[in-house]
Each structure stands twice: as C-alpha cells, then as structure tokens.
Amino acid sequence: MNAKILVFSGSLRTGSYNTQLAKAAIKILSAEGAEVTEITLADYPLPILDADLLENDGAPENAVKLAQLFQVHDGLFIACPEYNSSIPPLLKNVLDWVSVTKSDGTHDLKPYAGLTVALGSASPGALGGIRGLYHVRSVLMNVGTQIITEQCSVANAGKSFAEDGMPSDERTLSLLKKTCRSLLERVTVGRGRV
Numbered sequence: 001m002n003a004k005i006l007v008f009s010g011s012l013r014t015g016s017y018n019t020q021l022a023k024a025a026i027k028i029l030s031a032e033g034a035e036v037t038e039i040t041l042a043d044y045p046l047p048i049l050d051a052d053l054l055e056n057d058g059a060p061e062n063a064v065k066l067a068q069l070f071q072v073h074d075g076l077f078i079a080c081p082e083y084n085s086s087i088p089p090l091l092k093n094v095l096d097w098v099s100v101t102k103s104d105g106t107h108d109l110k111p112y113a114g115l116t117v118a119l120g121s122a123s124p125g126a127l128g129g130i131r132g133l134y135h136v137r138s139v140l141m142n143v144g145t146q147i148i149t150e151q152c153s154v155a156n157a158g159k160s161f162a163e164d165g166m167p168s169d170e171r172t173l174s175l176l177k178k179t180c181r182s183l184l185e186r187v188t189v190g191r192g193r194v
C-alpha cells in the first residue's frame with residue numbers, strides 16, 4: 001500500500017511562492033511512490049472561527065470536508081508563508097476549524113490522530129519564512145499530529161525556483177528531498193483507512 005499524502009499551500013495568493021513549493025514537494029513525493037492529493041484552501045472557504053458560530057451551527061461543511069481529507073490521508077505536506085514571524089491567519093483558522101469537527105454525520109472524525117506532517121515555507125526574505133514554521137509546529141503539536149524534524153525554507157523565493165519548478169539552490173533542493181523522504185519514512189501507512 002502506498003502512502004497517501006495530502007499537500008496544500010497556506011497561501012491563496014496568485015503566484016504564491018508557497019504554492020510553488022507545494023508543487024515541488026508533490027513532484028518529489030510522487031517520484032518516491034506516494035499517492036498525492038493536491039488541494040487549494042481556496043476551495044474550502046471558512047468564516048473566522050467564532051465560538052458562537054460553532055455553538056449555534058456546529059463546524060461548517062468545509063471544515064468537515066477538510067477533516068475527512070486529513071483523516072483519509074497518512075500524512076500532510078504544508079507549505080506555509082510566514083506573517084510577522086508567525087502562522088498566517090488562513091492556516092490557523094483552517095487548523096482550528098478542523099480541530100473542532102467531531103463527526104461527518106455518519107462517522108466520528110479524528111482528523112489529527114496518527115497524522116504525520118512535514119512543513120515547508122517560502123518567502124522573498126533572506127530567512128525563507130523559517131521563523132513562522134516554529135509557530136505552525138506548535139499548533140500542529142497541540143492538535144496531536146506528529147511533525148517531522150526536517151523542513152525546507154526557500155529564501156529569496158522570487159528568484160529561487162528553476163524553470164522545472166524545483167528550488168534552484170542545491171542545498172535547498174536537497175533539504176526538500178530529505179523532508180519529503182523523511183515524511184514517507186515516518187507516516188503510518190493506512191492509518192486513515194481502517
């Protein structure tokens with residue numbers, strides 16, 4: 001059974017560098033034999049989480065759909081921008097909404113249990129968004145995922161992707177490969193399909 005990996009970018013921006021990084025990760029994960037699903041969070045719009053909304057209406061349909069996707073995959077690769085040295089609101093809102101889903105109407109949902117996550121970031125800045133990933137890690141730890149140590153940050157992202165879509169810097173490319181391979185070594189294959 002091949003590992004099923006869900007990949008998405010934490011940015012909706014047209015021409016997003018993180019979406020470019022997500023696509024580069026997909027090439028590597030696919031070449032390593034993973035069964036990859038790519039989604040864009042643009043297809044799962046969610047209101048800002050307000051506990052009154054949750055109390056009155058429960059989790060929105062898109063939060064449940066994302067929770068189901070998390071549940072049926074063995075691992076995630078998230079490429080995420082850094083906003084003011086931290087996690088951007090889009091991703092935080094998604095992770096929070098998914099954390100409060102309980103059921104899809106038929107089955108209990110446990111979207112984060114046993115889920116393994118790898119992280120990347122890209123930024124026009126010299127640090128590549130690496131500071132934000134510590135905050136992303138912290139949230140993902142709190143919701144109960146396993147996060148792999150290796151990660152890949154693409155600095156000067158406007159000029160750091162080659163024509164083939166891969167990071168042009170050899171060290172960065174090698175880190176991205178290492179991160180993807182480590183994810184595939186650590187996922188519990190089949191965890192979401194029992």
Ligand SMILES: Cc1cc2nc3c(=O)[nH]c(=O)nc-3n(C[C@H](O)[C@H](O)[C@H](O)COP(=O)(O)O)c2cc1C
Pocket residue numbers: 011012013015016017018019081082083084085086122123124125126127128129
């Ligand atoms: C509100 C805001 C805060 C930002 N803060 C940072 C930051 O702390 N560090 C950084 O490297 N880039 C920062 N940026 C710049 C982003 O890295 C840049 O917009 C990048 O293109 C976002 O990723 P994307 O191309 O995937 O959308 C910030 C951008 C915005 C809009």
